[in-house]
Amino acid sequence: MSAVEARFGAACRDHEAGRAGAAETGYGAVLAAAPGHPGAAGNLASLLCAAGRAADAIAVLTRALRAAPEAAGLRASLAALVAESSGPDRARPLAEGALALQPDLPEAWFHLGNLLRSHGERAGAERAYRRATRARPDFAGAWSNLGDMRAEAGALAEAVACYRTALGHRPDLPQPRVNLGEALKAQGLAREAAILLQDGLALHPDLPLLHANLLLTLHYLPAVPPPVLARAHAHWNRRHAAGFRPDLPVYAHARDPARRLRIGYVSPDLCTHACASFILPLFGAHDRRAVEVVAYALSERRDAVTERLERRVDLWRPLSGHDDAEAAALIRADRVDILVDLAGHTAGARPLIFARTPAPVQVAWLGYPDTTGMPAIGHRLTDAWADPPGPSDGWHSERLVRLPGGFLCFEPLAEAEPGPARGPEEPPTFGSFNNLAKLTPQVVALWGRLLRAVPGSRLVLKSGALADSWTRERYRTLFARAGVGAERLILAGHVAAMNEHLRAYHRVDVALDPFPYNGTTTTCEALWMGVPVVTLAGTHHVARVGVSLLNACGLPDLVAETEDAYLDIAAALAADPARRATLRTELRRRMLAAPLGDPARFARTVEAAYRALWQDWLATADPA
Missing domain, CATH: 1.25.40.10 (Tetratricopeptide repeat domain)
Incomplete structure (x- = not known):
């Protein structure tokens, strides 16, 4: 074995043992003697990246490639690093150059796939990943x-x-x-x-x-009771968030109980998303004399809804390029008085920003159907229908702030009018446009009973997942076991145009709310399109959103307390085309008459809650 290879072996052993400094010195000595050594250059670059020194890693690979320009593996590794630092346009020639040198190099195909994917070239990215797996079947x-x-x-x-x-x-x-x-x-x-x-x-x-x-x-599992959910969220906080909170955070905020408040909203869903239907009306109706609105966008995704939202706020701050500590520091520097989390533990959320308490008052609302489990977020906006006073207070780490008239206000993302009422000669059609995780075996069993009880009735299920043939067949099988033939099911996938999605309610007579995880946006869209919704009241928030929405619209008679009552209400609606026709024309008007459809009224309610929380903080915070 040569001296260079012996030194390389020693450096590798140091690397594996976690002796980073010794490994870096060893790899450097190898490269001084053999500047194009691919193993030393690749390993040193990996070590430097792990230490957050990406620029140094790029320099190492660049020097090595000058000495060994035909080292395809180093070229592929450099492509990955350049993509992160300078973007895919500069990285793509490096990946393609690696493949020109070694057409079966799996790492090069993998990195090229990532570059194509970042450019939105999905077909090309998929082909590249397939080439990588063919070249190396164990490439996880x-x-x-x-x-x-x-x-x-x-x-x-x-x-x-x-x-x-x-x-x-x-x-x-x-x-x-x-x-x-x-x-x-x-x-x-x-x-x-x-x-x-x-x-x-x-x-x-x-x-x-x-x-x-x-x-x-x-939350989708009927067998998990609220106290268990509460303990699970407290466990998340202890494991991931509790260590970030300072004992005595200091805030340089003007301590005036009546001044204009700066309200910050943090969300990954400031785009075409179910939550946007509830964010839009509040942003647009806030009284700018009372509050200044700052939107903190956690996602880089932008579309027409993003533009609508951005026009309705005073300040738009993208946070996707900042880690949690940097984001919290930016929010603190903005001197936000009340910071509102709109995502909880959903996709793209950043709860560890809130764990660092960048604002004196922190509030959870809208996007997550339960407690965050984080004492750093002191309050949660809800209402007495969704979270009745009593046990629900003990299931939350936050103090529940119950808004009169409901905790939501709805604005559709597209224009569409309710269709004409379906006549008695047409078979009664039930429908659910909820995601399939909510359609548990218990839900399917109850809906199967309903369809058997209403002869000739049909059920429309609409979900993006139903574009998948395996998933469609699974639900046909589940309903067959519940005594419902495939001919009575209408299974529809995703519709790209929002107005077409809303018009899909034209063929539904009665919408069925799943349980224990109720619909929210789907329920509002159904009511907006003139379709009554039947819900089963549960014990905790995720299972009582339907109760809240229907009571807000003056429809408590569509709330069932038992499964048998749920069947009776839905079957009675199916058998009463006259009432359905009346509701088809009245439901939108009912929504608009309630806070659910009255943004100005809802915004004043929310602002009053914010003002009370701010004044409470002033009364309890240490002025020092």
Whole structure:
């Protein structure tokens, strides 16, 4: 063995043992003697990246390539680093150059796939990931990313197979496990997703995202009671968030109880998203004499809804380029008086920003159907229908602030008019446009009873996941076991145009709210389009949103306390075309007469709550 290789071996041993300084010195000595040594250059670049020194890693690879211009592996590694620092346009020639030198290099295909994906070239990215897996069948990262591409294309069964292949080769990888859980939920397999994520938590106890996904998934399971959910959220806080909160945060805010307040809203969903229908009206109706509105966007995604939202705020701050500590520092520098979390533990949320208490008053609202589990967020906006006073207060780490008239205000994302009432000669048609994770076996069993009780009736299910043939067949099988033939099911996938999505309610007579995880946007859209919704009242917020929305519209008679009552209400509506015709014309008017459809009225209610919270803080905070 040469002296260079002996030195390289020693550096590798230092690297594996965690002796980073010794490893860096050793790799440097190897490169001084052999500037194009691919192993030393690649390993040193990896070590530097792990230490947050990406620029130094790029310099190492660039020097090595000057000495060994035909080292395809180094060229591929450099492509990945350049993509992160300078963007895909500069990185793509490097990846393609690596493939010109070595056409079967799996890492180069993988990096090229990532570059194409970042450019929105999905077909090319998928081909690149497939080439990577053919060249190296155990390439778990490529299988995982290929699963993402299939999931985005609506091929959920194929995505699940890719994620399972990735985990078969690398059970320790968190990303395919997280994404597999999402794919299983989309197929309606929430219990399987929860088991998978629970197993993953044992492997990755310090990964907040995986733990948060488990929390959300638990809400779909009827067997998980509210006290267990509360303990699970408190556990998330202890494991991931409790250590960030300073004992005595100092805020340089003018302590005037009546002054104009700066309100910051933090969300990854400031775009075409279910939550936008509730964010838009509040942003637009805030009294700018009383409050200044700052929107903190957690996602880089922008579309026409983003532009509508941006026009309705005083200040728009993107946070996607900042880590949690930087984002919290920016918010603190903005001197936000009240910071509102709109996402909780949902996709793209950043609860660890709030763990750092960048604002004196922190509030949860809208996007998550439960407590955050974080004492750093002191309050949660709700109402007495969704969270009746009593046990629900003990299930929250936040103090519940119950808004009179309801905790939501709705604005549709597109224009569409209710269709004509369907006549008695047409078969009664029930419908649900909720995501399939909410359609548990218990829901299917009850809806099966309903369809059997109403002869000739049909059921429309509309969800993006139903574009997947395996998922469609699964639901046909579930309903067949419930005594409902496939000919009575209408299974529809995603509709790109929002107005067409709303017009899909024209063929629905009665909308069915799932349980225990109720609809929110879907319920509002159904009511807006003149379709009555039947809900089953549960014990806690996630199972009582339907109660809130229907009571807000003056429709308590559509709220059932038992499964038998749910069947009776839905069957009675199906048998009463005259009442359905009346509701088809009246429901939108009812919504507009309630805070649910009156943004100005709702905004004044929210602002009054904010003012009270601010004054409470002034009364209890230490002026020093």
